Amino acid sequence: MKRIILTGGGTAGHVTPNMSLIPRLEKEGWSIFYIGSYNGIEKQLIEDMNIPYYGISSGKLRRYFDVKNFTDPFRVSKGYFEAVKLIKEINPSVIFSKGGFVTVPVIMAGRRKKVPTIIHESDMTPGLANKISMPFASKVCLTFPQTLRYVSNDKGVVTGTPIREELLEGSAIKGRQFAGFHNKLPTLLVIGGSLGSRKINEVVRKTIPNILKQYQIIHICGKGNIDPSLTHLEGYTQYEYVKEELSHFLACADVVVSRAGANTISELLALKKPHILIPLSASASRGDQILNAYSFKEQGFSYVINEEHLNKTSLVQGLNDVYNNKEDYIFNMNDTKLSNGIENIIALINDLKSTV
Structure with missing residues (x-):
């Protein structure tokens, strides 16, 4: 046996x-x-x-x-x-x-x-x-x-x-339905990790007026990080944590903003999702996320913003670059044999x- x-x-x-x-x-x-x-x-x-x-x-x-x-x-x-x-x-x-x-x-x-x-x-x-x-x-x-x-x-x-099989079986239609989105704007998915990210949450929320001109936003912000003042904002939905819905949210996402944990970036690679990586700073880790992110950047898979450089301007610039060049990012991700x-x-x- x-x-x-x-x-x-x-x-x-x-x-x-x-x-x-x-x-x-x-x-x-x-x-x-x-x-x-x-x-x-x-x-x-x-x-x-x-x-x-x-x-x-x-x-x-x-x-x-x-x-x-x-x-x-x-x-x-x-x-x-x-x-x-x-x-x-x-x-x-x-x-x-x-x-x-x-x-x-x-x-x-x-x-x-x-x-x-x-x-x-x-x-x-x-x-x-x-x-x-x-x-x-x-x-x-x-x-x-x-x-x-x-x-x-x-x-x-x-x-x-x-890679978890269920992540490869998401439905873009179900993702938009879960989020309550009805218009045809592209979807931005923001993932700060299981505990969320204070810096990412803060900058994304400060930039919402600019982002909503071009995207609908699904924001997974971590436990205890829901902002009640944004609950009824059209085109923006926030969650502390998702489980079954994640595969559907990934399926409907046109661009993803994420930390650079190895499992997460491998999932983005397998799904061929254009993305921005914001690695955890060296002061808060052993620096592995920074190395992961820049390896993916060198291979043409990712756009990277260091956490200390993350602000409204750099985020909007990153989103514009990734969305306008999304076919190039997808081509590079399709060209690797390490997707799963x-x-x-x-x-x-x-x-x-x-x-x-």
């Missing part, structure tokens, strides 16, 4: 690519098991898909000083022995990891039990958890060709990022399984 352990957690970005693989794995007859943290975001997401879920101890691995740095290694050590026990019980053919600190003991345990292990790195530069895990992995899947320089030997494989990583990753999983 084909058995696979998926692991990944801590943020939605470390879970959703695994969720994208599950339907295809099930179609191919794989029995799927998931290892995550006891109470991480991944637990509810995976249990909602009726996949057997097992929690282990995990500790955060930090580059900075924190008193927990003295206790978390013991949690990681405990998680390692818990993972060894689970791997022995499940007896998988392959382990696939999307990253996050909970995955480190799982990958190390997989190496001890001689199970082929695959890591997926979405960003241009590997996160700390994946850096630690790479020596123990059989293969490392990558979104960006530039990331190959960080992977030793012949482990690196440029596969792209797996599911096929490449499934093939690699099957190849490793056949070598066991």
Whole structure:
């Protein structure tokens, strides 16, 4: 029997690519098991898909000083022995990891039990958890060709990022209906991430009078960020968060404004949506979104505005550039083979399984 352990957690970005693989794995007859943290975001997401879920101890691995740095290694050590026990019980053919600190003991345990292990790195530069895990992995899947320089030997494989199937099945008609739009103006979709973005929200709302002359606006602004004064503004609709509607909103969007998280930009690439990327600033992150965004810009996929340069003028200029040159952006996105990583990753999983 084909058995696979998926692991990944801590943020939605470390879970959703695994969720994208599950339907295809099930179609191919794989029995799927998931290892995550006891109470991480991944637990509810995976249990909602009726996949057997097992929690282990995990500790955060930090580059900075924190008193927990003295206790978390013991949690990681405990998680390692818990993972060894689970791997022995499940007896998988392959382990696939999307990253996050909970995955480190799982990958190390997989190496001890001689199970082929695959890591997926979405960003241009590997996160700390994946850096630690790479020596123990059989293969490392990558979104960006530039990331190959960080992977030793012949482990690196440029596969792209797996995309949720439901995002590819949206209806533009349903999207406009959900938004309550009736005229024929182009649609601008603004996505600030699951928590929204204060800066993006602020600039978009200041620029609304100019934008509404050319676009209808769907604004996903994050929890607690609804502006009541704009609730009844014609041509503008705002949401804290959307789930089922997202595929339809993406389908009806003519231009998208978004952060530059690896999963999000991979989805925009797969959907061939002309877009503006506003990466999270280096002061608020490790700089991975900036590297992601400029890689896409160099390949002709994206228009980029650095957060510190985002204002009413730069936003309008960006929208004009992207909309007026949308066919060029779409052509460049059509010319890449990395629009959806599911096929490449499934093939690699099957190849490793056949070598066991």
